[in-house]
Amino acid sequence: MNIPAKKFNLKHTLESGQFFRYYEKDGWYYCQERDKVFKIKQDKNKLSFEGTTSKHVKILFGLEHEYPNIIKKLKKDNELSEAVKQYEGLRLMRRDPWETLISFQCSVMSNIPKIRKNMNLLAQKFGNPKNNDYTFPNPGQINSLEKIKQCSTGFRAEWIQKVNEMVDDNYFEKLKKMNYNNAVSELIKLPGVGRKVADCICLFGLGKMQAFPVDVWIERIMLQKYGTDRKEIINFAQQKWGNLAGYAQQFLYHWGRNANT
DNA sequence: CTCCAGGTTCTGC
DNA sequence: GCAGAACATGGA
Numbered sequence: 001m002n003i004p005a006k007k008f009n010l011k012h013t014l015e016s017g018q019f020f021r022y023y024e025k026d027g028w029y030y031c032q033e034r035d036k037v038f039k040i041k042q043d044k045n046k047l048s049f050e051g052t053t054s055k056h057v058k059i060l061f062g063l064e065h066e067y068p069n070i071i072k073k074l075k076k077d078n079e080l081s082e083a084v085k086q087y088e089g090l091r092l093m094r095r096d097p098w099e100t101l102i103s104f105q106c107s108v109m110s111n112i113p114k115i116r117k118n119m120n121l122l123a124q125k126f127g128n129p130k131n132n133d134y135t136f137p138n139p140g141q142i143n144s145l146e147k148i149k150q151c152s153t154g155f156r157a158e159w160i161q162k163v164n165e166m167v168d169d170n171y172f173e174k175l176k177k178m179n180y181n182n183a184v185s186e187l188i189k190l191p192g193v194g195r196k197v198a199d200c201i202c203l204f205g206l207g208k209m210q211a212f213p214v215d216v217w218i219e220r221i222m223l224q225k226y227g228t229d230r231k232e233i234i235n236f237a238q239q240k241w242g243n244l245a246g247y248a249q250q251f252l253y254h255w256g257r258n259a260n261t
Numbered sequence: 262c263t264c265c266a267g268g269t270t271c272t273g274c
Numbered sequence: 275g276c277a278g279a280a281c282a283t284g285g286a
Binding site: 108109110111113114117149152153154155156157 | 280281282283284285
C-alpha cells in the first residue's frame with residue numbers, strides 16, 4: 001500500500017530514539033509494535049508499507065501534524081535552526097503507550113542498543129510470533145519475574161513485573177483524556193517511572209506535545225545553548241515553545257547525539 | 262579490569 | 275525537600 005508523505009523523513013523519525021523494535025533489511029524497515037508487525041519504506045514523498053493500515057501509519061508517524069507550521073516556528077530560534085534544518089522531516093511518533101512505558105522503564109541507566117535488546121527479548125518471551133517477528137504482550141501478560149530477568153532487564157525487572165499488574169489499556173485511555181500535568185502526576189506513581197520516563201510516555205505515547213523529557217543529553221545541550229540549570233529546564237522549554245516543546249526536545253536530542261559533540 | 266550508560270529509589274540529613 | 279549511593283547488565 002502507498003500513501004503520500006510530504007515533509008517527512010522515515011529514517012530520522014525511526015532512528016531518533018523514540019522507537020525501538022525495528023531493523024533494516026532489503027531496503028525496508030521492519031517494524032514491530034504491540035500487535036502490529038509491518039514493514040515500511042520511503043521513496044521521496046511516497047511511503048510504501050505492508051502489514052498495517054494507512055490510518056495506523058499516519059498516526060504512528062505523526063503524519064497528521066501541521067508540520068510546515070511547526071518547523072517554521074522552531075526555526076525562528078537561532079539555537080534550534082541548525083538542528084531543525086539538518087533533520088527536517090523528523091516527526092514525533094504517537095506510539096502504543098503500554099509498550100512505550102516498558103520501553104522507557106528499560107531506558108533507565110541504559111542505552112538505545114540495550115533497550116532494543118530488552119524489548120525484542122520481552123516480545124520473544126511473552127508475545128506471539130507474527131510474520132517472522134513478534135508482537136508485544138498485553139498488560140497482564142508479562143507475568144513471570146524469572147522470564148523478565150532472562151531478558152537482560154536487570155534491576156528493572158521488578159518494575160516491569162509490577163506495572164504489568166497495575167495498568168491496563170483503559171488506564172492509558174484515561175491518561176490521554178487528562179491534561180499534561182495530571183497525566184505526569186499519575187504516571188510517576190508507577191514503579192520505575194520518574195519525571196523523565198513519565199515525560200517520554202506523555203510525549204511519545206499520549207500525544208502530550210508540551211512534554212520535554214530531560215535526560216543527560218538534553219541537560220548538557222540546554223546548558224550549552226541556553227545556559228539553563230537542570231531544575232529550570234522544563235519550565236524554560238515550555239514557556240519558550242509551549243506545545244512545540246516536545247518537538248524542540250526531539251530535534252535537540254537527535255542533533256546532540258549525532259552532529260554535535 | 263575499570264568505567265559508564267535516555268534515571269529511579271532509598272537513605273539520611 | 276535535597277545530595278549521595280545503590281541498583282544489573284553489557285559494551286567500550
